[in-house]
Amino acid sequence: MQTLSLVILVFLSLSVFADRLTDRQQELRYLIKHDCGSCHGMTLKGGLGPSLQSLALKNKPDELLFITIKEGRPGTPMPPWKSLLTNDDINIIIKILRKGIN
Amino acid sequence: MKLFFTLTVILFLTSCTTQNLRGTGDLGLIIERAIGQVKLVEHTTNTSLATIKGLGDLSHASIVYSRDERYGYVFGRDGGLTKIDILEQKIVKRIMQSGNSIGGAISQDGKLIAVSNYKPGGVKIFNADTLDLVANIPAVYAQGKQSKTVGLIDAPGQLFVFSLYDAGEIWVVDMKNISTPVITKFKNIGSLPYDGLVTPDGRYYIAGLFGEDGLAMLDLWHLEKGVTRVMNHYGKGKQKLPVYKMPHLEGWAMAGDKMLLPAVGQHEVLVMDQNWKQVKSIKVHGQPIFVMSRPDHRQMWVNFAHPRNDTIQVIDTETLKIIKTLKPGKAVLHMEFSPRGEHVWMSVRDESRVDVLNTETFEVIKSLKADKPSGIFFTNRAHKIGL
Numbered sequence: 001m002q003t004l005s006l007v008i009l010v011f012l013s014l015s016v017f018a019d020r021l022t023d024r025q026q027e028l029r030y031l032i033k034h035d036c037g038s039c040h041g042m043t044l045k046g047g048l049g050p051s052l053q054s055l056a057l058k059n060k061p062d063e064l065l066f067i068t069i070k071e072g073r074p075g076t077p078m079p080p081w082k083s084l085l086t087n088d089d090i091n092i093i094i095k096i097l098r099k100g101i102n
Numbered sequence: 103m104k105l106f107f108t109l110t111v112i113l114f115l116t117s118c119t120t121q122n123l124r125g126t127g128d129l130g131l132i133i134e135r136a137i138g139q140v141k142l143v144e145h146t147t148n149t150s151l152a153t154i155k156g157l158g159d160l161s162h163a164s165i166v167y168s169r170d171e172r173y174g175y176v177f178g179r180d181g182g183l184t185k186i187d188i189l190e191q192k193i194v195k196r197i198m199q200s201g202n203s204i205g206g207a208i209s210q211d212g213k214l215i216a217v218s219n220y221k222p223g224g225v226k227i228f229n230a231d232t233l234d235l236v237a238n239i240p241a242v243y244a245q246g247k248q249s250k251t252v253g254l255i256d257a258p259g260q261l262f263v264f265s266l267y268d269a270g271e272i273w274v275v276d277m278k279n280i281s282t283p284v285i286t287k288f289k290n291i292g293s294l295p296y297d298g299l300v301t302p303d304g305r306y307y308i309a310g311l312f313g314e315d316g317l318a319m320l321d322l323w324h325l326e327k328g329v330t331r332v333m334n335h336y337g338k339g340k341q342k343l344p345v346y347k348m349p350h351l352e353g354w355a356m357a358g359d360k361m362l363l364p365a366v367g368q369h370e371v372l373v374m375d376q377n378w379k380q381v382k383s384i385k386v387h388g389q390p391i392f393v394m395s396r397p398d399h400r401q402m403w404v405n406f407a408h409p410r411n412d413t414i415q416v417i418d419t420e421t422l423k424i425i426k427t428l429k430p431g432k433a434v435l436h437m438e439f440s441p442r443g444e445h446v447w448m449s450v451r452d453e454s455r456v457d458v459l460n461t462e463t464f465e466v467i468k469s470l471k472a473d474k475p476s477g478i479f480f481t482n483r484a485h486k487i488g489l
Contacts, residue, residue, distance in 0.1 A: 033136075034161075034433070034451070034474075035408050038347050041179055042135065042161030046202060047220060048250065048267070048296070048348065072344060077296070077312055079344030084409060 028092050032101055039077065043102060049078060054100040065094050126171040129188055130438065130480035132449065132456060133176075134473040135160045140176060141472050142188055145440050145447070145480065148458045148468040152191040158182040158198075164205045164477055167484035168230065169212040174479070175230070177206040183217055185233060188481070195233050199226050207256040207488075214277055216262045218254035225251055225264055227277065237283045243269035253298020253309055253351070255488045257322050265295035265309045265318075272298075272309060272320055272329060288329045291318040296366075299351040300488035308332075310351050312366060319378065332378035342367030347391055347407035355395030355402050357419035362402050364390035371404060373422060384422055387413045392436065396461055397443035401425075405434045405448075414448065416464070426464055430457055438478035449475035 032052075033042055039049040050056065057065065069090045072080035081090070129151075132141040138160050142152040157163075159180035166175050173194065176184040181200035186193055202221035208214070214236060215228045224240040241249040249266035257263055262275045272291050276284040293313025300307050300322070309318040316334040321327055349364035356362075361374045365383065371390055373382040388410030394403050402417040411433050416426040432452035439446050445467070449456050451474050458468040483489040 035346065037161055038408075041159070041202065043159055043180075045180075047162065047179065047204070048252075075313070077294070077345060077348065079346055081344075083344070084346075 024089070025092055025096070028089060029096055029101060032093060032096060044097075049076075052097055054098055057097060062094055065097070066090055069093060124189065126188055126481050127441075128481075129171070130447075130478060131165055131174050131176070131186070131188065132447075132472055132475050132479075133160050133163045133165075133477040135163065135451075135476040136474040138178075139473070140165075140174075140186065141470075141475075142191055143456075143470065145445065145458075148445070148470070150470050150472075154186055154191060154193060156193060157184050157196070160476070162204065162476075165479040165483075166206060166208040166215070166489065167479075167481050168208070169484050171481040171484045173230075174481075175206065175208065175215050177203055177217055179203065181219065181221075183215070183228065183233060197228075197233050199228070199235075204250075204252060205254055207254050207262060208484075209256055209262070209277060210258055210260050210487075214260075214262075214280070216254055216256070216275075218251045218264055220250040223248035223250045223266075223268070225254060225262065225273075225275070227262070227275075227280075227283070236280050237275075237277070239273075239275060239283065239285065241266050241269065241273070243271060252296060255298060255300045255307065257300050257307065258304040258487065259322075261322065263298070263300065263307045263320070263322070265291070265298045267295060270295060270313075272307065272318065274307075274320075274322070274325060286325055288320065291329045292316065292331065296348050297351045302356060302487060304487040308351065310349065310363075310366065312345075312348070333372070333374065333380055343369070343389065345389060345407065346409070347389070347411075349390060349407075350392050355393050355399070357395060357399035357402070360419065360422075362393050362395075362417070362419075364393050364404075371402070371417065382422060384417060384424070386415055386417075386424065387427065394437055394439070395419075396446070397439055397441065401461065403437055403446060405437065408433075411435070428459075428464060430466075431455065435476045436478050438480055441480065441482040447478050449478055451475060 040052045041047040044052040070082045072078045128144050128146045130143050138157045139155040143150045158178045161179045163178050174186045181203045183199050184196040200219040203219045206217040215230045227237040241251050243249050249268035251264045252267050254264040260278045272288040274286045292311040295309035296312040298309040307320045316331050318329050319332045320329050345367045370383040375381050388406030390404045404415045414428040415424050418425045431450040435449050435451050437448045456470045456472045457466050
């Protein structure tokens, strides 16, 4: 019985965790569209900053995207996002960008 | 009997016509950025009148008005230029004039519409009536290289002025003769001009620089004097904060002998005197985006960049002190004053709301629903230089 409740508990907390991830993913999608979008365009096809559509990023390795988001690009208006985003956030953003937001 | 009937008919017809008549001086359009539509509103009783759909990607969209205040020209991010008849509440004409654009302007005589493009970089000028292309001005600055253009404004003398982001140049286009635009180019004005404005009297064009400290200033009365740099020492030795959204210079506020403008990468509003010298900086809640003057210039209203964009601060222009801090909600993107300033409208994007506030009491007197609203543009802009 105790084991069962433990299993249920673990299961419940896992599903809560999964929900939370989804929430965060949604938040990050929103951030990409509207806040990244203020320079890169809401459809990410580029504005003051370059296009972030999946095709445009095809030849850019994850590491480059990661460091660009985290540290920004000195000499350009691309700011470092490390104070607002965790490493996990950045990895999720890269995944979303690779898949495309539209 | 016949006479009575005729009179009744005449009376009926007259009343019909009277009901259909309406001025446009109290109207405005609000951008609903995510779903490509605009909301038509009126600010006499603060209501929304209609929704006009089918305008494409409206992130970072802006609007100018014809001088009769009947037509709005909407500049969309996707290169769309849409002419709206606000009396008929419909799109008159819509063209895709480039792949990616950032803003536009209407000429002094109201007959030309200029659009500032990122891709391909340059400015295109259209007939305001028909939207037919009148002039194409590619912003070519090095062999084959085309610059994004920013900070496009109109100025007296049938001029359009804009900056070349990638090239660091300011171009002045004289459109007195529409078949032969005369272009005057100013080079090496500074690194990465990100926006520009013209003072309300139409005399000084100022470009904000992202790549270095200071501003580039051009006296449009004396082009022969060239571009001068002002506020050069601003920001020297200070570590700039990351900039999550570029400030806008459009709302640049002049009050008496002072000018207030947003600092880039600092939680400050800068105060300049008439000699373009910084006399003060005012600590504010975040990185300012718009610093907008109430029409009587007694107050300045400031909004802020992500992630501090839930706040508005009001500065008293006499004391240069913050007199009010408001928390309207998540992502306050833009503000627009009623023509004489008793009310201010503000768009709260993430809460899909536009609030109307009394500027004396700071009370919200009305909230309107709008889908992810951004820019608010009232028709009285039609008669302001540079807007």
